[in-house]
Amino acid sequence: MGNGCFSGCSGLTSITIPSSVTSLGTSCFYNCPKLEKATFQGKLPSNITNCYLQSTCIIYVPKAYFQDYKDALGSTYPYIYVPLKDETSGEEKPNEQCAVPTISYADGKLTFASSTPNAEYHYTITDTDMASDAYSQDGIVKLSAAYNISAYATADGYKASDKATATLYWVEANLQNTPTNINQTATRGIIVTSNDGIVTLSGLNNDETVRFYTVDGKQLGAAKAVNGTASQAVSESVVIAKMGNQTIKIAVK
Structure with a gap:
């Protein structure tokens, strides 16, 4: 060659x-x-x-x-x-393939899990906000407050799994206040995954309600969090998830 x-x-x-x-x-x-x-x-x-x-x-x-x-x-x-x-x-x-891992977030920890015994995890995290010696003409920088995460699982005797993808959004933890100083802002992490038309959010408060809307404002449904996780089946390619006054725009796969 x-x-x-x-x-x-x-x-x-x-x-x-x-x-x-x-x-x-x-x-x-x-x-x-x-x-x-x-x-x-x-x-x-x-x-x-x-x-x-x-x-x-x-x-x-x-x-x-x-x-x-x-x-x-x-x-x-x-x-x-x-x-x-x-x-x-x-x-x-070929060797049997590892089960695709799930990605979740709770209590300040990012967690991967696979049903394959003794699975190990390989992950990549990218943050579009990262910058070094960047330039802004008007002094205003819009932050996305989101990490893109991908992970796959491996185990002895198994082929590596397909990749799972998720987005970790940082949203305000105290929805009643709107602080203007970044050092005063309390945040929490919300993991969003979508697969086969099912949108799942983890890192929520128990019994917290998430409402799902189309981009033009039509409500598609609502789900209440159980053990910090809420899921909704949707047929739209893009949906809006709303928790209190916080919203997340999600591309559905």
Whole structure:
């Protein structure tokens, strides 16, 4: 495989490399952000450490060469597996996939949970408000007060789960007051997730009511929090969740 042969291929999600490939070109997988699975069918190709394979990629290798791949790639690549065998056909099949984790927030703690036993979690948090030596002509900066969170689960003998996504919103904890000094503002975290048309909010007060509206103000329904969590099925692509005088705009997946 030539140098940079898949470089910049943003749509590449999986690849099978046959046993006839004996060498990988430098940077052949450079800037392939969606590459999640690579299956090697032969012995360890030369130059594998310079191919820029994503360290989060799930790598399947033949059992006979498993240790060769582990030794060459080292601890930077923790997800190297030997595919399981289908007992009836003898064909190789991927490891069972970890259950997608849930993301919740309560008592000042962000929590991930998966139904897969002994799951471990890998997460990314981005904050659009982060800035360094930024510039503002008029001295006014609008804060989004939101963190974007993604997480996936892994466990020994399992394929990595699909990613779960959520948004952590910081809203005023005291809805009766409107402080003007940022140091006086008491806040609480509300986690919002949406999947298959179900919107879920966690981090709420017990028995707190959340009302859901369309963007043009039509009420879709209401849900009361149980154990700090409230859910609502919606058919809109964008909804507004309202808690007291606080509102959150949610893109529904």
